[in-house]
Amino acid sequence: MQRYQCIMKKFQTLLYYCYSPIANAEQFAADHLAFCKSLNLVGRIIVADEGLNGTVSGSRESCETYMASIKADERFAKTDFKIDDVEEPSFIKMHCRYKSEIVHSGLRDPKIIDPNRQTGKHLEPAEFQKMIDQDDVVILDVRSNYEHNLGRFKNAVTLDIENFRDFPEKINELAQYKNKKVLTYCTGGIKCEKASALLLHHGFNDVYQLHGGIIKYGKEAGGEDFEGKCYVFDNRIAVDVNTVNPKVISTCYNCGKVTPKMINCANPECNEHITQCDECGHELQGCCSTACISNPRRRPYDGTGYYVKVPQPVNKVS
Template sequence: MEEKNYSILLYYCYTTIGEPEVFREEHHQLCLELGLLGRIIIAGEGLNGTVSGLKEDCEKYMQAVKADPRFAHTDFKVEPHVSHAFQKLYVRVKPEIVHVGLHDINPNERTGKHLEPDEFREMKDHDDVVILDVRSNYEHKLGKFKNALTLDIDNFREFPEKVKELEHLKDKKVLTYCTGGIKCEKASAFLLEQGFEDVYQLHGGIIKYGIEAGGEDFEGQCYVFDGRIAKEVNKVNPLVISECYICGTKSDRMVNCANSQCNIHVPICQDCGWEYEGACSTTCKDHPKKRVYDGTGYYQKEMNGYDPSKNSKRLKKDSLKA
């Protein structure tokens, strides 16, 4: 068995960042110095990231983040891994740390009650409870909590409009959940704003629930935004619920279609993966934009002009001038 000398960190923190662009440069430099790879989003409303690195470097990173009073309450989900889970490093400034368009909602002022994993497990099967999955279709089709209500959305920004369909649940206790907890902060706050009175959220999301509560009653696998694509969560009563997009056999092997013009996230079994060279159909298999399939179904996103070493180059140039 390979040694798990690396860690994968999943985290977010809603806080005020006065100068996001300045902080981006400082934070980017920190990640470069520690050899971390992954995706980090910075906005005026906070920090959202998932990175990988050697265990000791990840420890230094968490210590550095929490040493800043703005991020002292950041809850890191830490998972051991055999290698980096990313190929590159992105640190970007965006309008929101999770794109939903609810700019006026501040989870630090009002949000659903946080439930720790054991509390969520104890409460989720009560008769007066509805478990609400706030993730997108490709995520909950791969895995979800038993008896959870899912929404037909392709992106989280569609969530506010879908809430109109939940009016009949206003007399219920609504337990929201997502991958790491960040979407629930705004989703549960929005539900409260719309007149839902008893709203909760799974603190730390599915990932923390798997780490601390064994993942009981989470059916299927959890879609994750790193090189693993899908992650096993349930160590108590696991169940495969997804089917191969091509042949229909039970499969929780999530891939991106090898055709970059398609790139849909779907389960494809090992046999079909190789037969169709990572594509989701014969059309995509024959497409001129089809990428080389290596058996994983994971492809690094294009940089689109983003220079990951921009800050270090600038700092080096400044130091030479000095």
């Protein structure tokens, strides 16, 4: 059985980020894409002047070569990889794109946000686990609605935000926690680097962040007291975290039935992230509502709710 499992899980998926200045980042992105393709990796990497943010997937050998190459570059030597063994690659294609930020906050003033200069105190999973039940602690989820609706830490404070760029607008709502120990967390840690820096800028004195995020916490602390599943940005959509006291907290967007499943609406013009049970999924053909079923561009629903982006045809000018 062990040999069979090893054969089945011959691929890996790597989640990582690194805040480190990159000169000529646009050219780096192009060169890095070629390098990833040479290793037959698939995934999604964002390159910005401030660093790297990526999820890549491929054979164990390719992933080991990739990690060694990243760490050999002194700019990225501190990169912490979260590694999942998977039965098949978690993406279809390889994308590596240059953007203004590796996680979009809308705040690019280094006097306010500079993770290399100031962030919350990093807590390893075991340290985070010891602190979460203390009376003077507030656990703050800095992720979007669809993420924390699927899963979150017990008693966590969540924010009504559609994207991380909405986080700065919520600072005033959090002012009541200025005299508490604020423990921030996200999927892999990247959002907390900027969220904790912004909280410190606004006068929060005791700010922490879960190093490696939910994914690392699941691997090193068993995921205790994380309720539900963790949303991930690849074709797995959601992964299990808690092996100690697991609990499903998400409910079907349509009927209210408890379900751990999340999909993207089959109507590409909607593409809403929703939790949906299998029964409603098949009845609505993977759509979030009956209105979306009638869309002529509705994608065929195969039960997963994950859709590979298909390039739109380019109209040639004669």
